[in-house]
Amino acid sequence: MADAIRPDSADALAAIIADTASDGTRLRLRGGGSKDAIGAPTPDARIVDMRGFSGVVDYDPPELVLTVKAGTPLAEVQALVADKGQMLAFDPFDHGAMLGGADGEATIGGIVAAGVAGPTRVSRGATRDHLLGFEGVSGRGERFVAGAKVVKNVTGYDLSKLITGSWGRLAAMTELTLKVLPAPRLRLTLGVAGLDPAAAVAAMARAMGSAAEVSAAAHLPNRQGSPLTLIRLDGFPSSVEARATIVDRLVDGIAPLADPEAAALWTAIASATDLPAGVPLWRIVAPAAQMHGVIASVTGDWLMDWAGGLLWLASPDDPQAIRAAAERAGGHAMLVRADAAMRAVVPALHPQPKPLAALEERVRRAFDPAGVFETGRF
Amino acid sequence: MPAPDQTVLARRGEIVAAMRAIVPGEGVIDTPDGLRPYESDALTAYRQPPMVVVLPETTEQVAAILRWCHANHVKVVPRGAGTSLSGGALPLADGVLLGMARFNRILEVDYADRLAVVQPGVTNLAITRAVEDEGFYYAPDPSSQIACTIGGNVAENSGGVHCLKYGLTTNNVLGVEFVTIEGEVLRVGGRGLEPAGLDLLGIIVGSEGLLGVVTEVTVRLLPRPETARALLIGFPEVEGAGRCVADVIAAGIIPAGMEMMDKPAVHAAEAFVQVGYPLDVEALLIVELDGPAAECSHLLEEVETIARANGAVSIRISTDDAERVAFWAGRKAAFPAAGRLAPDYLCMDGTIPRRRLPDVLTRMRALSEQYGLGVINVFHAGDGNLHPLILYDANKPGELEQAEAFGADILRLCVEVGGVLTGEHGVGVEKRDLMPVMFSPVDLAQQQRVKCAFDPELLLNPGKMFPELHRCAELGRMHVHRGALPFPDLPRF
Numbered sequence: 001m002a003d004a005i006r007p008d009s010a011d012a013l014a015a016i017i018a019d020t021a022s023d024g025t026r027l028r029l030r031g032g033g034s035k036d037a038i039g040a041p042t043p044d045a046r047i048v049d050m051r052g053f054s055g056v057v058d059y060d061p062p063e064l065v066l067t068v069k070a071g072t073p074l075a076e077v078q079a080l081v082a083d084k085g086q087m088l089a090f091d092p093f094d095h096g097a098m099l100g101g102a103d104g105e106a107t108i109g110g111i112v113a114a115g116v117a118g119p120t121r122v123s124r125g126a127t128r129d130h131l132l133g134f135e136g137v138s139g140r141g142e143r144f145v146a147g148a149k150v151v152k153n154v155t156g157y158d159l160s161k162l163i164t165g166s167w168g169r170l171a172a173m174t175e176l177t178l179k180v181l182p183a184p185r186l187r188l189t190l191g192v193a194g195l196d197p198a199a200a201v202a203a204m205a206r207a208m209g210s211a212a213e214v215s216a217a218a219h220l221p222n223r224q225g226s227p228l229t230l231i232r233l234d235g236f237p238s239s240v241e242a243r244a245t246i247v248d249r250l251v252d253g254i255a256p257l258a259d260p261e262a263a264a265l266w267t268a269i270a271s272a273t274d275l276p277a278g279v280p281l282w283r284i285v286a287p288a289a290q291m292h293g294v295i296a297s298v299t300g301d302w303l304m305d306w307a308g309g310l311l312w313l314a315s316p317d318d319p320q321a322i323r324a325a326a327e328r329a330g331g332h333a334m335l336v337r338a339d340a341a342m343r344a345v346v347p348a349l350h351p352q353p354k355p356l357a358a359l360e361e362r363v364r365r366a367f368d369p370a371g372v373f374e375t376g377r378f
Numbered sequence: 379m380p381a382p383d384q385t386v387l388a389r390r391g392e393i394v395a396a397m398r399a400i401v402p403g404e405g406v407i408d409t410p411d412g413l414r415p416y417e418s419d420a421l422t423a424y425r426q427p428p429m430v431v432v433l434p435e436t437t438e439q440v441a442a443i444l445r446w447c448h449a450n451h452v453k454v455v456p457r458g459a460g461t462s463l464s465g466g467a468l469p470l471a472d473g474v475l476l477g478m479a480r481f482n483r484i485l486e487v488d489y490a491d492r493l494a495v496v497q498p499g500v501t502n503l504a505i506t507r508a509v510e511d512e513g514f515y516y517a518p519d520p521s522s523q524i525a526c527t528i529g530g531n532v533a534e535n536s537g538g539v540h541c542l543k544y545g546l547t548t549n550n551v552l553g554v555e556f557v558t559i560e561g562e563v564l565r566v567g568g569r570g571l572e573p574a575g576l577d578l579l580g581i582i583v584g585s586e587g588l589l590g591v592v593t594e595v596t597v598r599l600l601p602r603p604e605t606a607r608a609l610l611i612g613f614p615e616v617e618g619a620g621r622c623v624a625d626v627i628a629a630g631i632i633p634a635g636m637e638m639m640d641k642p643a644v645h646a647a648e649a650f651v652q653v654g655y656p657l658d659v660e661a662l663l664i665v666e667l668d669g670p671a672a673e674c675s676h677l678l679e680e681v682e683t684i685a686r687a688n689g690a691v692s693i694r695i696s697t698d699d700a701e702r703v704a705f706w707a708g709r710k711a712a713f714p715a716a717g718r719l720a721p722d723y724l725c726m727d728g729t730i731p732r733r734r735l736p737d738v739l740t741r742m743r744a745l746s747e748q749y750g751l752g753v754i755n756v757f758h759a760g761d762g763n764l765h766p767l768i769l770y771d772a773n774k775p776g777e778l779e780q781a782e783a784f785g786a787d788i789l790r791l792c793v794e795v796g797g798v799l800t801g802e803h804g805v806g807v808e809k810r811d812l813m814p815v816m817f818s819p820v821d822l823a824q825q826q827r828v829k830c831a832f833d834p835e836l837l838l839n840p841g842k843m844f845p846e847l848h849r850c851a852e853l854g855r856m857h858v859h860r861g862a863l864p865f866p867d868l869p870r871f
Binding site for chain 1: 488489490491492513514534535537541542545546548549558562564565566568569570571572574575576577578579580581583584585601602603604624625627628629630631632669670671672673676677729730731732733758761762763796797798799800801802803804805809813816817818820821822824825827828829830831832843854
């Protein structure tokens with residue numbers, strides 16, 4: 001692997017990309033490297049280390065807007081907003097430990113590029129719902145801006161949606177503007193033991209569909225020997241208390257869990273760190289009401305987040321079989337963790353139907369005509 | 379708008395016949411009287427009868443129409459209910475107007491996964507009406523919700539008074555089926571929470587009909603909050619109202635709605651609906667809180683304390699739903715109230731960082747004097763979205779042009795203080811020529827290349843959103859350096 005390049009200005013980055021576009025080298029954009037082990041290995045690609053773009057550009061808490069350089073560590077951003085009683089509401093998490101490394105390296109740019117959203121995504125929206133705008137450099141080596149630095153804007157195409165989760169294949173983001181929200185004063189986790197997957201999904205759906213304003217709901221099939229279904233309520237204490245009585249009426253036998261154990265459970269759910277490490281790890285997104293069908297047709301260990309809409313699956317099963325099960329449920333499966341040999345032959349992202357794949361290809365070429373960012377990783 | 383193509387106009391008979399072959403019966407309209415209702419949307423300052431109106435009923439018909447128009451190089455303008463405030467559905471003299479009104483069925487409601495699958499011609503409010511008995515609703519609530527369609531909402535990424543807390547259309551749509559200009563039927567997103575590949579759904583929502591024609595929409599349903607209550611707060615100066623809004627949010631409260639009206643707007647609304655608004659205040663705030671009753675009463679107290687600390691001179695708190703609705707009645711009547719102050723008005727839609735509000739209002743008053751035209755201000759205060767209503771009389775020669783120039787100055791001001799041209803109404807034809815105020819040629823070229831990925835011949839809704847339509851082949855070649863096009867004076871064909 002060639003040496004990494006670490007530009008420290010957007011102009012320098014633009015020059016690197018423009019030069020590369022003409023000599024056929026491929027560029028792999030990298031933040032802290034916490035997700036290096038996702039996707040096919042790319043031995044020939046040149047790494048662009050984006051951590052030269054670091055620091056806060058503007059943060060005015062009552063405006064609910066934060067502008068930050070893309071290479072700023074996630075932990076730094078989270079500490080900054082927490083200090084003002086706010087949060088990144090899409091609940092991003094670090095992939096370091098999940099992928100056999102250490103937490104703490106993830107950058108905010110990497111989080112956005114990978115569209116990483118945690119348990120409260122089910123109630124507060126995905127990463128893409130909180131990216132208001134960005135500055136970046138396209139595969140043509142041109143600096144451009146998209147979106148804006150206010151919370152409400154429909155001027156021009158919403159390129160912020162497109163770049164979120166694009167895994168560095170459209171443009172190199174140098175600066176991001178994110179919507180931030182007040183952090184809840186209280187988080188209360190309620191738990192009920194003993195539900196099978198279908199009953200758990202049904203219980204979570206009842207709670208999600210009620211006035212209890214559930215912020216997260218998850219199901220662990222084997223927590224110390226028994227299934228455990230979790231419902232979380234966030235907000236002002238008087239409100240959380242009132243909503244807990246609603247959940248209590250809807251789900252028999254549910255009761256509060258104590259912190260800090262409950263908080264630790266949510267962290268483990270977000271990054272699936274309690275699932276066995278030695279087997280391939282899949283991330284399956286499908287309508288919650290269909291997820292039990294996926295569970296019934298695979299082997300391995302799993303957990304459900306997003307009220308059943310997200311299945312983390314550690315399974316040695318045939319990738320085709322897993323993807324077919326996800327498709328039957330109206331969803332898709334991403335290969336998040338596997339050894340290099342498997343990643344070289346099994347694409348990380350779920351293959352798209354042909355006409356859609358062709359359109360995606362044209363959209364990628366609209367940003368990156370020479371394929372500078374097409375490293376073969378995805 | 380682009381100059382009509384004479385060769386296309388000359389083929390009108392052939393084009394109408396081709397449309398009739400695809401959509402039989404009354405689904406094709408080509409008489410002058412029949413075309414007139416379609417000549418404008420809610421931006422009535424612009425009018426243009428289309429060459430022909432086609433009202434398909436099935437996705438197959440939409441695909442056949444687009445396939446034929448693509449093969450024959452005929453432009454297409456999609457239309458929902460025609461309530462766009464930015465001219466998004468303004469027809470073309472040489473174009474087919476593709477009306478989606480007949481796609482008016484709710485196909486499925488799934489309470490377990492909290493979603494509804496609907497056709498694009500279903501009205502925004504009809505979705506809520508269909509699910510409210512089960513305790514659910516569809517959150518985005520543009521003021522035209524009784525008439526506007528969900529397909530139009532998707533095209534324009536419509537908002538409403540509750541979007542600070544519940545988001546715009548884009549945050550409440552899970553998937554769409556759409557037809558490309560080549561007649562291909564594609565699905566993006568779905569019933570799950572995340573797409574498999576690129577977020578093409580995210581780019582289609584808000585694309586103003588330039589990327590494809592949506593034929594089915596899957597929307598997210600939310601459980602109706604247990605209660606909603608509102609405060610009506612008067613301030614002796616705008617600055618206090620602005621600080622109150624900031625302090626509410628700084629206290630960790632995201633109200634369901636937070637609206638501000640300036641003094642002229644308060645007077646106009648009160649004269650129109652008589653709901654008891656205080657007339658001696660410079661700014662009036664409506665703050666709505668929703669959720670469990672316990673939460674509402676707790677937050678009402680907090681907001682009241684914050685309001686007093688910022689110099690509020692009058693505070694009323696709704697005691698029942700009728701009173702809450704009455705608080706809103708004046709705000710919701712602001713547009714018709716403006717209609718009583720002057721024969722015509724233009725509604726602007728910029729967003730600013732909220733902290734710049736007092737400054738922006740002061741400069742807007744100066745502009746009002748400069749142009750000699752009145753302006754009243756209603757404002758989604760929570761998210762900084764301004765709706766100045768510029769009062770004018772279209773029958774006085776030159777006044778429309780003056781009002782437009784005033785509006786353009788207001789939008790330039792919004793961008794200058796760090797805001798944007800449009801918060802929820804869309805660019806359309808109205809703000810098209812102002813796009814370079816906010817975006818450099820490089821930024822615009824990048825957006826237009828996305829258009830080219832979907833519609834390389836620029837047949838779908840041309841003339842909207844972009845100040846100039848460059849041919850896609852040219853965009854592929856053009857190299858732009860530091861925001862300046864090479865040889866800017868050379869004509870480009």
